[in-house]
Amino acid sequence: MAAVGELAAAGGDTVVVRLPPLSEEDPLFQDKKRILDSRNLSCLCQVPISCSTADTFKLLDEMIEAARVAQMDELELYFYGDDDFRPLSARNELESLNLLLKILNTLLLTANDAAKGVLHVLHDEILLRLRSLELEDNGQMVTQTQNQDMEDSLLKWGEKHGVKTKLQIAFFEGAGRGMVASENLDVGDIALEIPESAIISEELLCQSDMFIALKGLDNITTETVLLLWSINERYSPSSNFKIYFEALPANFNTGLSFGIDALAALEGTLLFDELMQARQHLRQQYDELFPMLCINFPDIFKQDVYTWDNFLLACELWYSNSMMVVLSSGKLTTCLIPIAGLLNHSVSPHILNYGQVDKATKSLKFSLSRPCKAGEQCFLSYGKHPGSHLVTFYGFLPRGDNPYDVIPLDDGGWAGPHNTIVLAKRILIHPWMKKMVHLCL
Numbered sequence: 230m231a232a233v234g235e236l237a238a239a240g241g242d243t244v245v246v247r248l249p250p251l252s253e254e255d256p257l258f259q260d261k262k263r264i265l266d267s268r269n270l271s272c273l274c275q276v277p278i279s280c281s282t283a284d285t286f287k288l289l290d291e292m293i294e295a296a297r298v299a300q301m302d303e304l305e306l307y308f309y310g311d312d313d314f315r316p317l318s319a320r321n322e323l324e325s326l327n328l329l330l331k332i333l334n335t336l337l338l339t340a341n342d343a344a345k346g347v348l349h350v351l352h353d354e355i356l357l358r359l360r361s362l363e364l365e366d367n368g369q370m371v372t373q374t375q376n377q378d379m380e381d382s383l384l385k386w387g388e389k390h391g392v393k394t395k396l397q398i399a400f401f402e403g404a405g406r407g408m409v410a411s412e413n414l415d416v417g418d419i420a421l422e423i424p425e426s427a428i429i430s431e432e433l434l435c436q437s438d439m440f441i442a443l444k445g446l447d448n449i450t451t452e453t454v455l456l457l458w459s460i461n462e463r464y465s466p467s468s469n470f471k472i473y474f475e476a477l478p479a480n481f482n483t484g485l486s487f488g489i490d491a492l493a494a495l496e497g498t499l500l501f502d503e504l505m506q507a508r509q510h511l512r513q514q515y516d517e518l519f520p521m522l523c524i525n526f527p528d529i530f531k532q533d534v535y536t537w538d539n540f541l542l543a544c545e546l547w548y549s550n551s552m553m554v555v556l557s558s559g560k561l562t563t564c565l566i567p568i569a570g571l572l573n574h575s576v577s578p579h580i581l582n583y584g585q586v587d588k589a590t591k592s593l594k595f596s597l598s599r600p601c602k603a604g605e606q607c608f609l610s611y612g613k614h615p616g617s618h619l620v621t622f623y624g625f626l627p628r629g630d631n632p633y634d635v636i637p638l639d640d641g642g643w644a645g646p647h648n649t650i651v652l653a654k655r656i657l658i659h660p661w662m663k664k665m666v667h668l669c670l
């Protein structure tokens with residue numbers, strides 16, 4: 230949602246803080262409008278420049294309340310109660326406070342001295358609230374790193390290619406590598422900046438033999454070509470991204486490659502069905518492409534490289550490590566991003582908004598939506614995923630209550646962490662998955 234700020238002089242003594250208006254295209258438009266109306270809230274708040282601090286804070290509470298409603302997603306709306314005046318979720322709260330902060334920063338750029346006073350009060354209070362959010366998700370750091378040489382090479386490679394970072398690589402119990410802040414980082418600080426030229430995206434493909442060979446074929450999407458290209462690159466000694474590929478884990482251990490024992494233990498659960506469907510889909514896709522491509526293009530697709538195991542490994546790499554990014558060309562595309570790919574996920578992340586290459590600097594910036602102290606793990610949001618999706622495509626369950634762990638009900642609604650309806654009879658849950666659903670039981 231783009232931030233909209235406006236410094237309007239209503240008789241010269243008022244500043245207007247304007248949230249982006251609700252979009253009528255939003256499927257939740259009517260519900261959000263109804264909630265705003267019923268609470269006497271508006272996306273537009275007029276703050277008298279002579280307002281007392283206490284009154285300014287009251288208006289700020291209303292702005293935050295309106296921002297929470299405006300930023301609400303379908304699940305937050307479903308579990309929303311008429312007497313709810315609390316943060317709806319860690320993500321919603323971070324989004325709401327950061328949206329207001331962005332609007333106030335824009336207003337401050339053009340404000341006159343009289344207006345600056347009240348704007349600073351609002352701005353500083355939001356920063357204070359962001360700094361005091363108690364959102365713990367500290368993985369236990371085991372060592373600085375396990376494979377120092379490999380990670381050092383990756384960071385040096387990054388430096389050579391223009392990567393700027395205030396993060397270091399460390400190893401965490403149960404999560405592999407992650408990144409920790411090397412200094413105290415505050416809201417708005419850029420923790421990591423990756424030049425567009427260091428991003429692996431379909432734009433690299435255009436000149437490749439593989440792209441040219443497959444261009445005329447129907448039924449092969451650019452994303453599939455990129456996945457196939459990455460299989461070759463991973464094993465090619467002359468790849469420009471050799472160090473990146475070498476630094477990847479040997480196995481991703483996502484649900485897609487769970488062994489027989491793990492699958493047997495999950496039999497009867499919804500997760501088992503999701504895993505089996507995803508694996509079958511990938512196997513079918515592989516069988517449609519191979520051995521056909523090896524026969525038709527033997528110089529490009531070597532049989533010993535394009536095995537089912539390597540194909541599955543590449544799928545796991547793309548599922549667990551890729552990010553959607555809008556490139557400077559304006560194209561939204563799936564990318565692998567060296568070094569940024571080391572950031573682990575949290576339901577209360579430090580980095581929320583990172584999906585757009587800055588056209589001026591031609592770089593992708595990862596700025597903080599909440600502070601991260603030196604030595605703390607810095608988390609990213611991989612998106613609003615339930616546990617089953619995270620296990621299937623990433624191979625882990627996040628710490629803390631995941632608000633996206635919900636189960637569909639027959640009436641079209643959901644049961645989840647905010648709702649204590651008993652659902653045990655609807656799903657057979659293996660003890661291993663207890664964490665995902667314990668709040669529903």
Ligand SMILES: C[S@@+](CC[C@H](N)C(=O)[O-])C[C@H]1O[C@@H](n2cnc3c(N)ncnc32)[C@H](O)[C@@H]1O
Binds near residue numbers: 407478481549
């Ligand atoms: C983008 S990579 C992050 C870097 C990865 N930890 C590594 O060592 O290369 C995503 C993978 O990290 C792990 N991961 C990410 N967030 C996690 C979390 N909160 N808890 C446990 N594992 C996590 C999962 O294995 C996931 O598939």
